[in-house]
Amino acid sequence: MTELSAQVLTKRFGGVHAVEDLSFTAPAGKITGFLGPNGAGKTTTLKMLLGLVEPSSGEALVGGRHYRELPQPRRVLGAVLETTGVHPGRRAGDHLRILAGAAGLAPGRVGEVLEQVGLKDAVRRRIGGFSMGMRQRLGLAAALLGDPEVLVLDEPANGLDPEGMAWLRKLLRGLAAEGRTVLVSSHVLSEVAQTVDDVIIINKGRLRYSGPLAGLAAGPVVARTSRPQELAGLLAGRSFRVEISGDSALNIFGATAEEVGEAAAAAGIPLSGLAGAGASLERAFLKLTSSDVESTAATGPAAAGMGAYHE
Amino acid sequence: MNKLIGNEFLKLRTVRSGWMLLAAAQVMVIAGISGAVARVPTAQLSGVAVKGLGHIGLISLFTLVLGIVAVAGEYRHRTIIDTFLSEPRRGRVIAAKTAVYFVAGLGFGILSAATAIITTTIWLAARGGSFDLGSTEIWRTVLGGIAWNAMFGAIGVGVGALIRNLTGAIVAALAWIALLEGIAGQLLGGAGRWLPYRSGAALANTPSMDGAGGGLSQWQGGLVLAAYAVLFIVLAVSVTILRDVT
Numbered sequence: 001m002t003e004l005s006a007q008v009l010t011k012r013f014g015g016v017h018a019v020e021d022l023s024f025t026a027p028a029g030k031i032t033g034f035l036g037p038n039g040a041g042k043t044t045t046l047k048m049l050l051g052l053v054e055p056s057s058g059e060a061l062v063g064g065r066h067y068r069e070l071p072q073p074r075r076v077l078g079a080v081l082e083t084t085g086v087h088p089g090r091r092a093g094d095h096l097r098i099l100a101g102a103a104g105l106a107p108g109r110v111g112e113v114l115e116q117v118g119l120k121d122a123v124r125r126r127i128g129g130f131s132m133g134m135r136q137r138l139g140l141a142a143a144l145l146g147d148p149e150v151l152v153l154d155e156p157a158n159g160l161d162p163e164g165m166a167w168l169r170k171l172l173r174g175l176a177a178e179g180r181t182v183l184v185s186s187h188v189l190s191e192v193a194q195t196v197d198d199v200i201i202i203n204k205g206r207l208r209y210s211g212p213l214a215g216l217a218a219g220p221v222v223a224r225t226s227r228p229q230e231l232a233g234l235l236a237g238r239s240f241r242v243e244i245s246g247d248s249a250l251n252i253f254g255a256t257a258e259e260v261g262e263a264a265a266a267a268g269i270p271l272s273g274l275a276g277a278g279a280s281l282e283r284a285f286l287k288l289t290s291s292d293v294e295s296t297a298a299t300g301p302a303a304a305g306m307g308a309y310h311e
Numbered sequence: 312m313n314k315l316i317g318n319e320f321l322k323l324r325t326v327r328s329g330w331m332l333l334a335a336a337q338v339m340v341i342a343g344i345s346g347a348v349a350r351v352p353t354a355q356l357s358g359v360a361v362k363g364l365g366h367i368g369l370i371s372l373f374t375l376v377l378g379i380v381a382v383a384g385e386y387r388h389r390t391i392i393d394t395f396l397s398e399p400r401r402g403r404v405i406a407a408k409t410a411v412y413f414v415a416g417l418g419f420g421i422l423s424a425a426t427a428i429i430t431t432t433i434w435l436a437a438r439g440g441s442f443d444l445g446s447t448e449i450w451r452t453v454l455g456g457i458a459w460n461a462m463f464g465a466i467g468v469g470v471g472a473l474i475r476n477l478t479g480a481i482v483a484a485l486a487w488i489a490l491l492e493g494i495a496g497q498l499l500g501g502a503g504r505w506l507p508y509r510s511g512a513a514l515a516n517t518p519s520m521d522g523a524g525g526g527l528s529q530w531q532g533g534l535v536l537a538a539y540a541v542l543f544i545v546l547a548v549s550v551t552i553l554r555d556v557t
């Protein structure tokens with residue numbers, strides 16, 4: 001089990017504080033979203049994890065080790081950075097053959113990963129003619145070559161159509177279910193909200209929140225039912241915090257609308273209304289990452305044990 | 312290391328720029344030799360072979376660019392990220408590229424030598440002259456020219472790693488050869504013969520572009536050029552290890 005971690009990680013470029021005292025862990029078996037607005041320091045952090053950028057202080061570790069110390073890095077970690085490039089004049093198959101060769105992997109992997117990302121027919125084509133989505137898939141194929149335990153993807157949703165997103169989501173789900181560590185960055189919460197288990201939110205290089213996505217919601221999921229007591233008991237039993245308001249409404253903290261709906265359905269409790277925390281998730285995210293963060297930080301009522309907001 | 316070297320050859324083979332440079336180099340050899348031999352008065356035909364074969368060494372301009380593209384081109388296309396993810400020990404990557412582009416330069420030199428010898432033979436035959444392949448002067452020019460190509464391939468890798476901007480690196484290298492070394496040579500006077508392009512010209516037994524004679528002997532030129540190559544590569548490795556890849 002290989003986790004990714006940052007320990008009081010700091011990077012300054014001259015006078016620019018790109019990353020400041022950042023600490024987090026992305027555990028194995030989960031998809032962790034790494035979120036923050038443009039310029040928040042996401043790419044810089046990922047590059048420190050990958051040994052491409054030297055931290056000014058602190059540690060960026062892969063399974064407790066520096067990337068540079070990994071004997072066969074491609075077998076441990078696969079990455080697609082926003083800025084990972086391909087030579088446009090090279091054929092897709094050759095590009096992957098080079099990467100496989102550099103990593104000491106069997107050339108047979110090239111066909112396998114191209115199949116996995118749905119680019120089997122493009123093996124002889126020059127990459128210059130690829131669409132944005134095809135390039136994303138090719139990047140993913142490259143990251144998967146070494147069958148790595150950890151996958152790091154910087155803004156993988158860029159250039160993917162909804163169908164591509166759904167495909168990516170399924171792929172990442174499958175990889176996490178196999179016990180792999182998946183870290184996915186984005187500057188839009190809604191892009192990854194359906195995909196991730198946990199989120200790490202940064203702004204101006206500093207940690208704003210880390211913990212389960214559901215714990216981020218500033219507001220509760222609101223459910224209406226004719227059997228409020230019964231539903232409240234059921235949800236409390238799943239360790240969500242529940243308030244009964246009026247004689248038919250429930251405010252549920254720390255859960256997603258899907259979780260509430262499924263729990264009610266499973267117990268045969270009819271719902272007459274269900275309002276998700278989706279909008280409030282987005283609002284919480286915007287609040288954490290707005291420019292006057294100092295004044296708005298740590299105001300969200302995180303449900304007990306759900307996650308942690310940071311000054 | 313073998314894995315890295317094999318991989319660098321694969322990179323070189325799978326893009327067209329290397330092949331295009333190689334083809335352009337052959338065109339330049341043929342055109343250059345034709346220019347040298349076509350209009351020389353019949354009385355001077357005997358000395359023209361060595362002059363024509365001097366073009367082999369001038370192809371080092373192409374191997375220099377080839378070496379630069381090997382590194383700066385990777386920064387340009389940002390394939391350098393994948394390269395360093397596969398081999399985080401960056402010094403080894405530079406070392407492998409140096410070896411590969413030395414050999415590629417050798418290959419350029421050998422092919423250009425073959426082209427040059429054939430072109431010279433044909434022209435001399437057409438003009439009723441002769442070509443003595445047994446002359447040591449001829450072979451010193453041919454072999455020296457090939458060695459210059461190899462050295463400049465390696466030096467190009469160093470230049471490309473030090474100046475990571477592809478256009479900047481190529482412009483700097485060409486400006487040095489076309490202009491700056493001439494100026495530096497004048498400023499330095501006699502010491503100017505130790506400059507890189509002049510050392511190469513001495514190694515290849517050809518006059519340098521501005522015709523500055525009285526330079527180094529052939530073996531001195533070779534040693535000086537090798538020293539430059541080592542210097543560039545040592546600098547390139549240390550700088551590449553220290554600098555962030557952003």
Ligand SMILES: Nc1ncnc2c1ncn2[C@@H]1O[C@H](COP(=O)(O)OP(=O)(O)OP(=O)(O)O)[C@@H](O)[C@H]1O
Pocket residue numbers: 013016017018036037038039040041042043044045082187557
């Ligand atoms: N090489 C560099 N030199 C100087 N400043 C840099 C460098 N790289 C990044 N920065 C600065 O560091 C900060 C963080 O940049 P980074 O690319 O990590 O942000 P990001 O979260 O990935 O943003 P985006 O969503 O736009 O990709 C920015 O202010 C950026 O200008």
Ligand SMILES: [Mg+2]
Pocket residue numbers: 042043044082154
């Ligand atoms: Mg970024």
